[in-house]
Amino acid sequence: MARNTKVAAIQDAPPVTRTLAKLVATHPSRGWSDAVEKEAHRTFLNWAGCATGAAQHESVTAALGAVAMLQPAPQSSVLGRSERVDMASAALVNGISSHTFDFDDTHLKTIIHPAGPVASALLALAEVTGATGREVIDALVLGIDVSCRVGNMMYPDHYDRGWHITGSTGTLGAAAGCARLLGLDEQKTTMALGIAASQPIGMREQFGTMTKPFHPGGAARAGLTSALLARSGFTASPRAIEAARGMSQTISTKNDWNEITDELGSRFEISFNTYKPFACGIVIHPTIDAAVQLRDRGVKPADVERVELRVHSLVLELTGKKEPKDGLEGKFSVYHGFCCGLMFGRAAEHEYDDAIVNRADMVELRRKVVATVDDAIAEESADVTVVLKSGQREHVFVKHAIGSLERPMTDAMLEAKARDLAEPVIGLPRANSLIAACWGLGEASDVRAITRAACP
């Protein structure tokens, strides 16, 4: 969930994005003086001369060597689609799709979603290089370690000031992972991280738009390209992350360098990765978890007289929508969340369809839920009592919801989640093949079992 900000903001900003867009879109052609028109030609001539003049420079040759690896398109897969695109675009699109449902993984200490940038870049690159699954897993662990350690270093200031930390650190994670997959040495890996350090991606203002999932996608593409450039001899500052005018001091006032070095190589941040069992904000999860437990005990919606829900005030502040009108509003309703858990035993993307939110029995059940604020109950807990028509009472207290670090999802739950997501797109047999290919990745000779299974 969003933290309260500590960084001062100017609230009365005029709509300059739209103002500039209007100029660009509607200003008449050649709507300026002859002097401006002439300056445009002078600008273009000077630019063309500079670009042509440097064409044989080693930096241009290195850059061309890097982008040459992006060809010929199509070369890499988009999960769940039959289209194949160039490697950089595959990294971009898989990064977008994996974050589109806000259902991916979370490194709770930093609220980074680590897999999107790193795995998306790795799969695209591995298809081209023919890397083994072992190499992919190694690169995944190390890439995620880089992005999450940099996140630990800068969080929370960096996030508070407006950065979407998944994209801003993800570029480094993707670059690190791709450098590893390409077998770059320490010096070239330093250059890959250095090039990536100039490209933090993502502003929190974009939350609620497609550009939010663009952030991990853009980070995957930028990190992949950074590693390709480094491989071709492109250079960057070896202190690009930490220097006074480097990345971290430019985009964060908190820089705990120890977060980079503490237990480096023995503690891996991927150990602290978590997975959402439910397709909604994490504050609702304890309540849904309680509802699922009640359902497992045999409580049936038709028998319910009343539900007494006691939660921390933040839960109702963020998700207190009593009468959600559609799926999106449902995601901000702890009431709908409870009903999903009791009615279906789950709350995946499907349970946030408009039709489900408006189903008569769901609306009826929802109106029986009475939520009360009790700040003695922690944010990550929920206390639920169901009063049945028989007068019987069933009580559940959830201290830590399923999916938390304390109660991680089991492998079976993770499988079921992936199957739920993939089946509507690629069908059940392929979904099962995809799951098997993921579990077996560390032993696989290449990534083709994954890309084949994920092709509809």
Next chain:
Amino acid sequence: MARNTKVAAIQDAPPVTRTLAKLVATHPSRGWSDAVEKEAHRTFLNWAGCATGAAQHESVTAALGAVAMLQPAPQSSVLGRSERVDMASAALVNGISSHTFDFDDTHLKTIIHPAGPVASALLALAEVTGATGREVIDALVLGIDVSCRVGNMMYPDHYDRGWHITGSTGTLGAAAGCARLLGLDEQKTTMALGIAASQPIGMREQFGTMTKPFHPGGAARAGLTSALLARSGFTASPRAIEAARGMSQTISTKNDWNEITDELGSRFEISFNTYKPFACGIVIHPTIDAAVQLRDRGVKPADVERVELRVHSLVLELTGKKEPKDGLEGKFSVYHGFCCGLMFGRAAEHEYDDAIVNRADMVELRRKVVATVDDAIAEESADVTVVLKSGQREHVFVKHAIGSLERPMTDAMLEAKARDLAEPVIGLPRANSLIAACWGLGEASDVRAITRAACP
């Protein structure tokens, strides 16, 4: 030249870039516990499920529509090279090459180099769409207006805190130019700017490495992609630049919104573009200019007894190298700069070859130059007296150097500069064709005359 910073910096930062690189490059494969290994597979499975599950979402379809325009490669030209690459890579590489010699244009108020991001994206896109020269010039003027106005809004705080403003604002300029070239309406142009606003590129720590010219290249690619995404229906916040957690408030504490709106559509920032006549830092330019004027008066190096050079203290602070050993050191030597002007009447990239810096007559002439600090002389001026062996004295005072806004380079000078740059790469006939094609761009039916001329 670099401003002194006002943003506090942590000076004792440990070498975390290299520390992370060492981990990534040298940590043994599967050098972790079974729990970490398992978590990597869980992370990958969860990611693959999320990506596959969202594969038919409209954001993924929009992204695929955008990257489809990047194919089939090769589709666009790299100036001065025979290779053709995909459109996004052409934008990247031309942006790199145009800034490689640090010889491109400068919007002095912000020290933005505006053409690199914008022109590089436009030429690559225009080759694919078949846009007319008129459309390219329109897009160039408007794209540069966007990046420089955003620069005006944030400068100097944004630059002082560590951003290379050419790359950080260039993404918006390139997106604006490409949106115009694609004929996007106001709403889609707003989205293009919005997507671009999440991707400011460039840290000043990279100065002196290839990643400095990467910044305009990366901005060109990011801006081009942002426009393609917007065209395909991808969405962003319509307040992505100005909102509290948008771009400008996240990366700058100075946000003069008026800089966006003042005289919008009547004053164009391209009017304030300048071009370097000499391939070195701008503080040396008045001295070289004076030397060229002395040469034009007939002063010959062999007749010189002594040169008395009076300049502002900053000039010697930044460029006081008395005995430069190679071309790079020559760029930081006002002494070498003076000698280039008197010996050759110019100081282009060629005059910074190692061989020229070490030529006996250049070394001899250089030793006759005595520089004195006089802070009564402005930074942008130089006072030069040559004492000839005959005892005769020749004096020149340059208030504003050639290439400044007050004394802009003539078209003939710009032509000569472009010819100097292009001839060694593509030969004289093609260099002349390129110059003619640039001057005629506004009337051209497409950009092919330019890309043909620039192909060696």
